[in-house]
Amino acid sequence: MNGIFFPYLIAFALIILFLKSREKLALAVSLLASGVVLVSTAILFFRHHGLAVQSDMPLPPVTYTVDWLITRSATFQFGYLVDSLTVLMLIVVEAVSFLVQLYSIGYMKGDPSRARFFAYLSLFSAAMTGLVISPNLLQTYIFWELVGLCSYLLIGFWWHKPEAAAAAKKAFVMTRFGDLGMFLGLLMLLYYKGNAAFVDFASLGLEAGLATCISLLLFCGVIGKSSQFPLHVWLPDAMEGPTPVSALIHAATMVVAGVYLLSRAAPIFMASQTAMSVIFIFGAVTAFLAATMACVQRDIKKVWAYSTISQLGYMVLAFGAGSSQASMFHLFTHAFYKALLFLSAGSFIHHAHSNDIIDIAKKGGRGMIITYGTMIVGAIALAGIYPFSGFWSKDAILVAVKAMGNPVGFGFVAFTGFLTAYYSFRVVFLIGRNQSPHAPGGHGDHHGDSPLTMTGPLMVLAAATIGVGFWEGAFGHYLAGAAHGPIHWDVAGPSLILAGLGIVLAGASFGWNLNEEGVVDRLPVMDIPRKKYYLDDFYLWVTHRIVLGCSFLCAYIDRHFVDGSVNGVSDTVRWMGNQWSRLQSGQIQLYLNALVLMFSVMGLGIYFAVKF
Amino acid sequence: MITLQEYLTVAALLFAVGLLIVLYRNNAISILMGVELMLNAANLNFVAFSRHLGDMGGQIFALFVIVAAAAEAAVAIAIIVLLYQNLGSVDVEKAHNLNG
Numbered sequence: 001m002n003g004i005f006f007p008y009l010i011a012f013a014l015i016i017l018f019l020k021s022r023e024k025l026a027l028a029v030s031l032l033a034s035g036v037v038l039v040s041t042a043i044l045f046f047r048h049h050g051l052a053v054q055s056d057m058p059l060p061p062v063t064y065t066v067d068w069l070i071t072r073s074a075t076f077q078f079g080y081l082v083d084s085l086t087v088l089m090l091i092v093v094e095a096v097s098f099l100v101q102l103y104s105i106g107y108m109k110g111d112p113s114r115a116r117f118f119a120y121l122s123l124f125s126a127a128m129t130g131l132v133i134s135p136n137l138l139q140t141y142i143f144w145e146l147v148g149l150c151s152y153l154l155i156g157f158w159w160h161k162p163e164a165a166a167a168a169k170k171a172f173v174m175t176r177f178g179d180l181g182m183f184l185g186l187l188m189l190l191y192y193k194g195n196a197a198f199v200d201f202a203s204l205g206l207e208a209g210l211a212t213c214i215s216l217l218l219f220c221g222v223i224g225k226s227s228q229f230p231l232h233v234w235l236p237d238a239m240e241g242p243t244p245v246s247a248l249i250h251a252a253t254m255v256v257a258g259v260y261l262l263s264r265a266a267p268i269f270m271a272s273q274t275a276m277s278v279i280f281i282f283g284a285v286t287a288f289l290a291a292t293m294a295c296v297q298r299d300i301k302k303v304w305a306y307s308t309i310s311q312l313g314y315m316v317l318a319f320g321a322g323s324s325q326a327s328m329f330h331l332f333t334h335a336f337y338k339a340l341l342f343l344s345a346g347s348f349i350h351h352a353h354s355n356d357i358i359d360i361a362k363k364g365g366r367g368m369i370i371t372y373g374t375m376i377v378g379a380i381a382l383a384g385i386y387p388f389s390g391f392w393s394k395d396a397i398l399v400a401v402k403a404m405g406n407p408v409g410f411g412f413v414a415f416t417g418f419l420t421a422y423y424s425f426r427v428v429f430l431i432g433r434n435q436s437p438h439a440p441g442g443h444g445d446h447h448g449d450s451p452l453t454m455t456g457p458l459m460v461l462a463a464a465t466i467g468v469g470f471w472e473g474a475f476g477h478y479l480a481g482a483a484h485g486p487i488h489w490d491v492a493g494p495s496l497i498l499a500g501l502g503i504v505l506a507g508a509s510f511g512w513n514l515n516e517e518g519v520v521d522r523l524p525v526m527d528i529p530r531k532k533y534y535l536d537d538f539y540l541w542v543t544h545r546i547v548l549g550c551s552f553l554c555a556y557i558d559r560h561f562v563d564g565s566v567n568g569v570s571d572t573v574r575w576m577g578n579q580w581s582r583l584q585s586g587q588i589q590l591y592l593n594a595l596v597l598m599f600s601v602m603g604l605g606i607y608f609a610v611k612f
Numbered sequence: 613m614i615t616l617q618e619y620l621t622v623a624a625l626l627f628a629v630g631l632l633i634v635l636y637r638n639n640a641i642s643i644l645m646g647v648e649l650m651l652n653a654a655n656l657n658f659v660a661f662s663r664h665l666g667d668m669g670g671q672i673f674a675l676f677v678i679v680a681a682a683a684e685a686a687v688a689i690a691i692i693v694l695l696y697q698n699l700g701s702v703d704v705e706k707a708h709n710l711n712g
Contacts, residue, residue: 586711588704592635 007033008126015119026115027105030122034098037129041087041094048087061086063135063199074194081135081198088328089132089260092335095464096252097125099457103343104244106453107350117157121248124150128253132260137186137196137218140261144182144225147254148175154249155241167237174234178224185217189268201267208272215268215275218261219282226258226312229286233536235309239301239355243346246301251308251342252335259315259331263324276320280404283317284412286310291419293532295426299355300345303427307382308338310420314397317413323400330397333389333468337381340461344375347450347458348431361431370455372431374462379428381465383421383499386492389468398491417495421502429506619660626653640692640702644685651681 011033015026065079101121108114127150131143149172156168189196193204206214222228227235238250249255262269262279269275287310294306311334318327348371349355352363366372381390394417401413583590626649633646655674662670696702 581712584710584712586708588707589635596631596635 006126007036008122008129011122012119012126015115015122023115026118030118031098031101031105033122034094034101034125037125038094038098041090044082045087045091048082048084052084061199063197065135065197074190076138077136077197078139079135080133082133085260085263085328086133088332090129092256092332093125093128093132093253096248096335096339097121097128099339099460100244100248100343103247103346103454103457104242106451107244107346108242113157117154117242120150120153120157121244124154124249124254128257131257135197135199137189137198137265140264141179141183141186144179144221144257147249147257148172148179148225151175151238151249151254154245155238157241157245161240163237164240167234167240171234171238174231175224178220178222178231181217181220181224182222185214185221188214188217198264201265204267206268206271208274211268211271212274215272216278218265218268219275219279222258222261222316223282224258226255226316227286227309228258228282228313228316229289230535232286232290232309233532233539236302236305236532239299239305243301243342243349246305247339247342247346250305251338255308255312256315256331256335259312259319259327262316262319263328266319266324269319270322276322278320280317280320280409283313283315283320284409284416285313287313287317287416288412288419291416291423294423295419298357300348300357300360300427301342301355303357303423304338304341304345307341307420307423310416311338311382314394314413314416318397318400321397321400321404321409323396323403326393326396326400330393333381333393333465336461336468337378337388337390337465340374340458340465341378341382343454343458343461344371344378347371347454348375350450350454357427357430361433366432368450370458371450374455374458375431376428377462377465379424382424383503384417384495385421385499386496387466387470389465391492391496392470394495395492398495402491414494414498418498418502421499422506423502425503425506616660616664620657623653623656623660626650626656638703638705640695640704643704644688644692647688648681648685651677 011030014029061081061083063079063081065077067075068078069076101118104114104117104121108117111117124147127143127146131140131147134140134143152168152172155171156165158164159168186196188210192210193206195204224231235250235255239246241249269279290306290309290313294303294310297303297306311330315327315330315334318330347368348360351368351371352360354360354363377388381388384390384394398410398413398417401410404410583594630646630649630653633649634643637643637646655677658670658674658677662668662674692702695707699706
């Protein structure tokens with residue numbers, strides 16, 4: 001079990017070292033590794049679930065660790081931890097990884113570095129799996145950074161494109177910034193309690209102030225990695241990477257690592273009410289802002305990117321509202337339908353060679369039956385319509401928020417649901433509009449739909465999206481032993497109505513004309529979300545003025561004072577040397593003068609010394 | 613009678629004058645003359661002490677000094693001639709090639 005990520009690592013090593021040029025073999029190795037891990041995960045799940053069904057309590061976790069780093073003050077362990085939370089995350093990670101790898105065969109066809117892509121995908125899957133099975137916070141941190149590295153490698157996969165390189169750098173630096181807070185939290189925990197193992201968290205006995213501090217610091221890591229406000233700006237730029245990367249990393253797996261951490265370290269967070277409120281606020285603000293930004297994007301991947309940020313906000317606010325279960329269930333369902341949406345977007349992009357929604361519509365997006373159909377399935381799930389999976393997880397979240405008793409918060413979250421439905425169906429309707437007869441391609445291009453390796457995963461994900469929702473009750477029981485309740489119509493009713501309104505608004509805005517932007521899009525106030533709330537500009541200003549200002553100051557000090565003093569020493573020595581060498585003038589009378597002077601002084605000295 | 617101190621004083625004054633000539637005259641031959649003056653001052657010292665102490669050793673040493681001075685003067689003149697041939701002048705201020 002500890003070596004569950006070994007197949008991926010082996011695949012990565014093999015491909016990087018030997019198979020860069022032998023594409024087909026590289027693909028086969030990578031897919032084989034992914035398949036092996038997926039099958040192992042499935043077996044693990046069936047066994048574990050079988051055991052869990054028989055017992056009323058949640059199963060105790062299985063841990064295995066080795067003492068890895070032994071110091072005088074603390075011992076750090078390396079190993080794995082398996083409980084229902086782990087198994088669920090593993091299902092998500094391995095299933096989506098496998099499907100994405102399958103999809104990439106078709107998507108990256110013709111790309112000269114296709115083998116390198118699969119190597120990086122394998123490395124990422126290895127790191128993500130390692131993160132999921134980590135038994136303590138330190139190991140989580142190690143794998144956390146590794147997935148960050150893989151994200152950098154994969155976003156910047158087409159590194160000769162300057163936007164991609166810049167986006168990769170931005171993602172890595174921003175998440176690193178959040179990770180700084182997380183590392184501080186880890187250090188504080190180790191300092192005060194000497195123990196960072198997850199199984200011990202419940203019995204740590206942290207007092208509220210310390211718990212708040214550590215929670216907020218760990219939450220910094222979540223803000224960075226799971227792209228919450230204000231560190232969310234890297235995720236839309238990360239769309240420069242190939243679409244399978246966006247689906248895998250920035251929808252289903254890496255960005256949810258933060259949410260996973262919240263659930264894993266739940267005892268620490270739940271010990272501090274302040275931290276929970278802060279988490280809720282961050283999640284709610286993120287969800288709302290990102291939803292507004294998603295409403296005005298013309299690039300299909302950016303819509304889903306902002307949607308991901310918004311849904312991550314949902315997951316975070318669900319946790320902040322007190323329900324780790326709702327958060328994880330939303331993670332679970334979201335992974336499937338968001339990956340579906342991204343992969344279908346990729347299919348459209350592959351066909352139309354453009355990311356722009358209008359272009360995709362013009363080039364016959366509507367005719368790609370499987371792609372369009374599965375995208376609609378994903379959009380319905382995203383909007384939270386019964387009986388798709390999105391409805392169930394959103395329902396769980398809304399129930400938790402309602403239980404908080406804050407009407408403003410509930411209204412906020414519900415309104416964000418309205419926006420979610422609006423922007424997801426905006427894309428659906430924009431692509432589905434009637435094409436004018438002379439548009440190239442019209443109904444169904446001569447290419448038809450994408451190849452089976454691309455549409456296959458789409459169909460699997462669509463089935464998962466539809467089916468997973470019904471598992472909610474068992475999910476709750478599996479995760480925490482909680483019983484399944486009936487549908488809460490007081491919550492579900494309003495959310496369904498709002499979603500319906502969103503869809504209606506989208507349909508009304510976009511149903512008729514071909515080129516016209518919708519009514520909402522043309523509102524001047526929409527420029528604010530379009531400009532990403534000027535947050536990127538703010539960061540750029542901070543970087544240029546403050547950070548670079550400090551750098552110039554430091555460079556100045558270094559050049560003038562530090563180098564100056566070193567140079568000054570050498571200059572002084574040289575000056576002294578010059579002065580001394582003037583004594584050696586070559587004129588004998590000078591030497592004689594000096595001699596006579598010396599002897600006189602000596603003589604006088606001896607005379608006086610003898611006399612006294 | 614002329615006391616020993618008076619002889620020694622004269623010798624000291626002669627020595628001082630000779631030293632000043634060596635240190636502050638620019639002409640090489642003047643410097644040579646200063647050196648001779650210093651040597652003779654030393655001779656005077658020797659002879660004065662020899663007469664005062666009744667020991668012939670002082671006068672004998674003075675004779676040796678005279679011989680040495682003569683030999684040295686010859687060599688010095690030779691050097692000055694060569695200096696003049698190479699430098700074009702006997703001004704010691706111009707002879708500063710060994711500077712640093």
